[in-house]
Every structure is written in structure tokens, then in C-alpha cells.
Amino acid sequence: MKQSIKPNTLAMPTPVWCVGSYDKNGKPNVMTIAWGGICCSAPPMLTVSLRKATYTYGSIMERGAYTVSIPSAKHAAEADYFGIASGKNSDKFAVSGLTPVRSDVVDAPYVEEFPLIFECKVVETVELGLHTQFVGEIVGIKADEDILNEKGMPMMGAVNPIVFAHATREYRGIGGVVGSGFKIGKKFME
Amino acid sequence: MKQSIKPNTLAMPTPVWCVGSYDKNGKPNVMTIAWGGICCSAPPMLTVSLRKATYTYGSIMERGAYTVSIPSAKHAAEADYFGIASGKNSDKFAVSGLTPVRSDVVDAPYVEEFPLIFECKVVETVELGLHTQFVGEIVGIKADEDILNEKGMPMMGAVNPIVFAHATREYRGIGGVVGSGFKIGKKFME
Numbered sequence: 012m013k014q015s016i017k018p019n020t021l022a023m024p025t026p027v028w029c030v031g032s033y034d035k036n037g038k039p040n041v042m043t044i045a046w047g048g049i050c051c052s053a054p055p056m057l058t059v060s061l062r063k064a065t066y067t068y069g070s071i072m073e074r075g076a077y078t079v080s081i082p083s084a085k086h087a088a089e090a091d092y093f094g095i096a097s098g099k100n101s102d103k104f105a106v107s108g109l110t111p112v113r114s115d116v117v118d119a120p121y122v123e124e125f126p127l128i129f130e131c132k133v134v135e136t137v138e139l140g141l142h143t144q145f146v147g148e149i150v151g152i153k154a155d156e157d158i159l160n161e162k163g164m165p166m167m168g169a170v171n172p173i174v175f176a177h178a179t180r181e182y183r184g185i186g187g188v189v190g191s192g193f194k195i196g197k198k199f200m201e
Numbered sequence: 202m203k204q205s206i207k208p209n210t211l212a213m214p215t216p217v218w219c220v221g222s223y224d225k226n227g228k229p230n231v232m233t234i235a236w237g238g239i240c241c242s243a244p245p246m247l248t249v250s251l252r253k254a255t256y257t258y259g260s261i262m263e264r265g266a267y268t269v270s271i272p273s274a275k276h277a278a279e280a281d282y283f284g285i286a287s288g289k290n291s292d293k294f295a296v297s298g299l300t301p302v303r304s305d306v307v308d309a310p311y312v313e314e315f316p317l318i319f320e321c322k323v324v325e326t327v328e329l330g331l332h333t334q335f336v337g338e339i340v341g342i343k344a345d346e347d348i349l350n351e352k353g354m355p356m357m358g359a360v361n362p363i364v365f366a367h368a369t370r371e372y373r374g375i376g377g378v379v380g381s382g383f384k385i386g387k388k389f390m391e
Contacts, residue, residue, distance in 0.1 A: 013318065013343035020245045020339070021355050022269060022319050024362050024375060025238060026214055048215060048238025050250045051329040055210045058248070058334075060240045079212060087379045091386030106389050128203065129212050137327060139241040139336065144248075146329065149210070153203035164368035165211050172214050173379055174364070178354030180382040185214060186374030189277045189363055193370060196281030199296050 020046075024174040027182065029093050030059050031078040031111070031120045032070035039111035039120035040098030041080070042067045043090050045175045046142060055149040057129060060142040066098040071133060071145055078114055079129040080122035083171040087182045090173070116151035127165050128153040210236075214364040217372065219283050220249050221268040221301070221310045222260035229301035229310035230288030231270070232257045233280050235365045236332060245339040247319060250332040256288040261323060261335055268304055269319040270312035273361040277372045280363070306341035317355050318343040 025045040032040055046060035057079065061068045071077050082090040089107045096103055104111045110123035114130045121128040131147025158169040173182045215235040222230055236250035247269065251258045261267050272280040279297045286293055294301045300313035304320045311318040321337025348359040363372045 013313075014346055014349070016342045016344055016349070016353055016355075018245050018339045018342055019354075020239045020242050020247075021317075021342070022216070022218075022239055022247050022339075023271065023317075023355070023357050023360060024214060024216055024364055026212070028212075046239045046241070048248065049210045049212055049236045050248065050327075050334045051236070051332040052210050052252075053331040055208050056329055057210075057212050058238065058240065062242075081213065084379050088385040088388065091380065091382060091384070092389040093386070095383055095386050096390060123203075127211075127213075135327060135329070137240075137325060137336070139246055139325070141243040142241040144240045144336075146327070146334075149208045149212075152206045152208055152211070154206055156204055159204070159206070160368055162368070163206055164209075165206075165213070166368055167213050167364075167366035167371070167373060168369070170213060174214055174357075174375060175382060176357035178350055178352070178356055179358070180384075181357070182379040182382060182385070183357060184376030184379050185364060186376040189274050189372040189374050190281065191370055192281060192365060192372060193285055194281070195278040195372070196283070196285050198278065199282040200286060 021177050027082060027090050027173045027175050029080040029082055029090055029122055030067055031080055032067050033074055033119060034070045035073055039104055040067060040070060041093050041103055041122060043094030050146060056146055057149060058144050058146050060144045062142055074118045075133045076117035076119045077131050077147060078119045078121040080125040081127040081170060081172050082125050084173050084184045087173055126155040126158045126170050211367050217272060217280050217363045217365050219270040219272055219280055219312055220257055221270055222257050223264055223309060224260045225263055229294055230257060230260060231283050231293055231312060233284030240336060246336055247339060248334050248336050250334045252332055264308045265323045266307035266309045267321050267337060268309045268311040270315040271317045271360060271362050272315045274363050274374045277363055316345040316348045316360050
């Protein structure tokens with residue numbers, strides 16, 4: 012028997028993604044979000060949702076572009092800082108010591124030290140309430156060589172991303188392999 | 202120095218969510234997706250993206266509602282099966298032996314054996330390309346008592362959800378705590 016609890020945003024797991032953008036003066040900025048995900052395979056698209064009050068919101072509205080840099084567990088503290096501080100009154104790249112790199116395909120910077128980067132052009136802006144959802148077409152991907160498998164695809168075990176557990180306010184790593192996709196469920200089809 | 206790779210949907214981590222719906226005859230169905238996420242805090246909303254070709258797509262269009270049941274690692278095989286089979290020609294609840302329960306707040310069923318359930322009313326339907334994104338307002342949550350902390354909030358460690366690693370087609374568990382949110386980044390603010 013299940014308990015009803017008050018509607019809240021505690022669906023899980025949510026990603027820890029660092030959204031890069033340039034402000035109106037060209038200063039690179041980055042903010043961490045957990046409200047996002049892949050939303051379409053063809054064309055490949057992902058979403059990030061931001062409050063209008065964030066500094067990044069204005070930058071994305073102006074530039075129509077953003078990046079998503081995926082931090083490894085070893086950069087959890089930097090990712091957390093990117094979510095606490097505001098680009099309005101701080102230079103988060105300078106303070107953290109991480110390096111902004113200008114994307115060669117969209118008008119936005121990414122975090123050089125993070126292993127996997129998605130470069131996105133805004134194709135839809137959906138007003139939802141407290142948050143605005145930016146749907147971005149993934150027009151480029153940058154990856155460190157050592158996270159790619161023999162087919163040139165990024166391996167989760169090598170990226171070593173983190174998730175955010177809201178109720179307990181913890182970052183958690185990714186665990187071991189539980190089973191193979193499109194395979195372990197086949198036993199029910201016999 | 203990073204390599205450019207072809208745009209693809211390999212952002213990570215992506216969730217493993219089981220989307221419950223009723224078809225036009227009232228048969229409960231459930232399908233597994235990885236394209237989804239939280240998209241707004243107030244009102245609380247989450248998205249799931251589906252191809253039009255899926256059986257669930259038609260059901261959600263007709264009923265305007267769905268649930269998201271979050272499987273624990275121990276039900277990875279059932280979740281995988283829910284993503285392989287189609288409700289068009291199979292009764293996935295009957296075959297898997299899991300139990301459909303009618304939500305008391307939306308016109309959709311959920312999976313009783315999964316620990317955490319989000320009950321959603323469709324508020325936006327966004328046509329994106331191969332996938333259609335359903336934005337659902339979270340109007341109810343059902344949770345097993347043993348996953349709730351002292352504040353009545355679901356603990357990730359107790360839910361024990363899984364993620365899907367696309368490049369390697371693996372389901373992976375959630376790992377240990379890496380640090381505290383809104384805390385480990387504060388060292389950069391001193």
C-alpha cells in the first residue's frame with residue numbers, strides 16, 4: 012500500500028549538467044541545473060529549464076545558444092559552486108580555475124576540463140511556470156578521447172557523471188552495471 | 202584537446218522511467234523511456250518524449266494523462282521488457298507479473314511494485330521531430346513508506362533507481378555519495 016505525498020519535483024535520477032553561455036558583454040558563464048534531459052532523437056535535442064531570475068536565462072534568450080558540459084565526479088565541488096553562485100556578480104570560471112572554451116558551432120562557451128560537451132541551438136522556448144524550458148538542438152558534441160569506445164561513442168563508466176538526490180541534497184556517482192539494455196527483458200518474451 | 206563527434210543523443214545520465222497509460226479499451230499499458238526529466242518546479246512538472254509510432258503515444262493523446270513509475274534496480278529486467286515489447290500486441294502487466302493500479306488522481310495506471318510514482322496531467326504537447334514531448338503537471342505522488350525519510354521525502358538510496366548508458370547499452374545503478382549539494386561548492390566562495 013502506497014502513501015500519497017504532496018506533488019513535488021522529486022522524480023529521479025536527475026542529471027547534473029553545467030549550462031554554458033555568454034552574457035551581453037561576452038563574459039563566459041556557467042550554471043548547474045538538474046531540470047533537463049534528452050527530448051528528441053531526430054534531430055537530436057535536449058532541454059534545460061531555468062528560472063527567469065537566473066543570469067543564464069537572459070544570456071540564452073539573447074544568444075539563442077548554450078552548451079551542456081557534463082562534469083565527472085571529481086569536479087562535483089566545481090559543479091556545486093556553479094549552481095550556488097550567480098554570473099551576475101561573479102566570474103565563475105575565474106574563481107573555480109576552470110577554462111572556458113568558445114564553441115566553434117554555437118555562440119556559447121563550454122568547460123574544457125569536463126569530458127563531454129553538448130553544443131545546442133535554441134529551437135523552442137516553452138514557458139511553463141517558475142521555469143522556462145529551452146529546447147536545444149544538439150548541433151555539436153565535443154569529447155575527450157579517453158571516454159570514447161571503439162565506435163567513438165562516450166562510455167558512461169569513463170565519463171563518470173553524477174546525479175543529484177534532492178530529498179537528501181546529495182550528489183551521487185553512477186554505480187555498476189545492472190544488466191544489458193534490450194536484452195535482460197527478453198526473458199519475458201519467450 | 203577535445204574531439205568533435207557527430208551530434209547524437211548521448212547526454213547522460215538519462216533516467217529509466219516507466220510510463221503508464223490506458224488504451225482506448227481501458228487496458229493498462231506501460232512503456233520504458235529514457236528521454237525525460239523534470240522541467241519546472243512550480244507547478245511541479247516533468248516531461249516524457251515518445252515517438253508517434255508507440256502505442257503509448259496514442260493513449261496519452263486520448264487520455265491526457267500518464268504516470269511515471271520509477272523502477273528499482275531489482276526490476277531492471279521488467280523495465281527492459283517494458284521498453285522492448287509493444288502494448289499493441291501484448292499485455293505487459295500480465296506477462297511481467299507486475300500489478301497495474303488505477304491512479305486516484307489521473308486517468309492512468311501505475312506499477313504497484315515500483316517504489317515511487319508520479320501522476321501527471323498533460324499540460325503541453327510539443328512536436329519536436331521524431332519525438333513528441335509531453336509536459337505533465339505532477340498532480341500526485343505515491344510512494345512506498347520505506348523509501349521516505351523523516352520529512353516524508355523519497356531517498357534516492359532507498360529507491361535505488363537505475364540509469365541507461367546508451368553507448369554501451371547498459372543499465373547502471375546509482376553509486377555512493379560524492380558530496381553535499383549547496384555545500385561542497387562553498388569553498389570557492391570564501
